Amino acid sequence: MTTSQQELLPATRRALLHRIAVAQSEGRAPSLVAAVVRDGRTVWHGSRTSVDGHAPGEKVQYRIGSITKTFTAVLVMRLRDEGLLDLGDPLEKHLPGTGAGEATIAELLAHTGGLAAESPAPWWERTPGSLRPELADVLGEHPLRHPVGRRFHYSNPGYTLLGALVEEVRRAPWEDVLRSEVLEPLGLERTSVRPQAPYAGGWAVHPWADALLPEPVEDLGKMEPAGQLWSTTGDLARFAVFLARGDDRVLSEESVREMRTPAAPAEDADLAAGASYGLGMQLQRKDGRFLVGHSGSLPGFLANVTLSVEDEVAAVVLANCTSGPAVSLVAADLVGIVAEAEPRIPEPWRPLPEVDRAVLELAGAWYWGTAGFLLRLTADGGVSLEPLSGAGRRSRLRSNGDGTWTGLDGYYAGEILKAVRRPDGSVSHLDLGSFVFTRQPCEEGAPVPGGVDPEGWGGLR
Structure with a gap:
């Protein structure tokens, strides 16, 4: 009962x-x-x-x-x-x-x-x-x-x-x-x-x-x-x-x-x-x-x-x-x-009635340098960005209806998130208020300001 x-x-x-x-x-x-x-x-x-x-x-x-x-x-x-x-x-x-x-x-x-x-x-x-x-x-x-x-x-x-x-x-x-x-x-x-x-x-x-x-x-x-x-x-x-x-x-x-x-x-x-x-x-x-x-x-x-x-x-x-x-x-x-x-009982989870595939491909792990972040799609059509672990900058972002999102809270409040695509339409990186997020930590070949050492990851040189 x-x-x-x-x-x-x-x-x-x-x-x-x-x-x-x-x-x-x-x-x-x-x-x-x-x-x-x-x-x-x-x-x-x-x-x-x-x-x-x-x-x-x-x-x-x-x-x-x-x-x-x-x-x-x-x-x-x-x-x-x-x-x-x-x-x-x-x-x-x-x-x-x-x-x-x-x-x-x-x-x-x-x-x-x-x-x-x-x-x-x-x-x-x-x-x-x-x-x-x-x-x-x-x-x-x-x-x-x-x-x-x-x-x-x-x-x-x-x-x-x-x-x-x-x-x-x-x-x-x-x-x-x-x-x-x-x-x-x-x-x-x-x-x-x-x-x-x-x-x-x-x-x-x-x-x-x-x-x-x-x-x-x-x-x-x-x-x-x-x-x-x-x-x-x-x-x-x-x-x-x-x-x-x-x-x-x-x-x-x-x-x-x-x-x-x-x-x-x-x-x-x-x-x-x-x-x-x-x-x-x-x-x-x-x-x-x-x-x-x-x-x-x-x-x-x-x-x-x-x-x-x-x-x-x-x-x-x-x-x-x-x-x-x-x-x-x-x-x-x-x-x-x-x-x-009497803690608030959350609304039941329900799958989205439809999903924009161009947005879905952005979901998952991204890296700001070596700091890992997770991009999620939210039920209201926006996205959220949060650290993969521990403390760090997090924000909810509202869709602007043109493939960009505006931060609602936290460090990125008011900042614009956009997916930057290559000529063939694939996603190169995310730009959030000029910060570059890549799919791999310090991804080789990605347009990271300052560049990435061409010798890649290794031991102390």
Whole structure:
């Protein structure tokens, strides 16, 4: 007897409940709610304590803070995909006069634009956005803290600029663009700029006593694109599926994969923790698993979305306290619990319906000098290149439809692979970004740059 792939085993469900129960108790959160997604749908929801006397369900809103940045990044990527801008464009090209226009759009997305982490005083998260009516009020007189493009420095004002960029290009408010281009197409009906009942109130928990203090709820004004949104475990679970698979109504799978690709140099502490940043997404390697997503916090709230694309598992964790439970760690643990207790069952192997013989003859062993590599045909019509043994450069390559392939990842990402043929049509060698791969190690007669000694292999001369 087999268990439905959409159900979790009782032991797995108990382990998930135990993890959030420990997090809520030790983190002293007034409430904590979580969800787990597998294979594109929510398979578990859990909560501890209550909101307004009831256990919070999948439709209770919590403030999600900087997870808002990922939504803003999706809007910017849409503009890129429509050809309205290029990620390499300096901000000044589309939004002149900010004083930070030297930074490119990609650098702002990846927090390498050199901007300050926060806006000038007063503390923007705890004061009305009306105190900062203009971009100049958000950036201050000296917006840069570092040379542009030189280091990762997380910047809330940077995402304010990206929100303003969206408004400038779309000629509409950020909130309206977000609703029509992302929230409505993805069916995120319980995600909004302002709270909609039922929603959790935000609390501060006294560090040395089990006492609560209500936290202020402020509209962030110009800072909205950096952290304004409210959402639910139900909506964020659907958003996690989108971040894993894409949705052509919003953003293609290729573009969300680009968002999940490291784009910023990691700081020393981040390197030690296996953390980096993509385009609007936080990346980390934990327990051998590559995790992507984003965390968020505002006074009274903590939030995290984490997904493992390889395992097809995602987790959402929300809490209504200013500090306490480490929600990013909890979400990563929830993903790990499911992925390890119930590993993903691969699709059954099936032979290709048809094979291009010209491509088939390329399969097998090739040599870059003396280093052996294996070229395989993949089910999607592409190829993969990997070392015959041990560590080394490996990459998946997408067919370009003209007998060439483009690298998708690793050292050869973006590089072109082509088979070079002799006048009689037989394959001479492979050219991959100018590197020559031959059928034999240092093959005699092959066009290897620098040549091959005509005496061939032998002992020390």
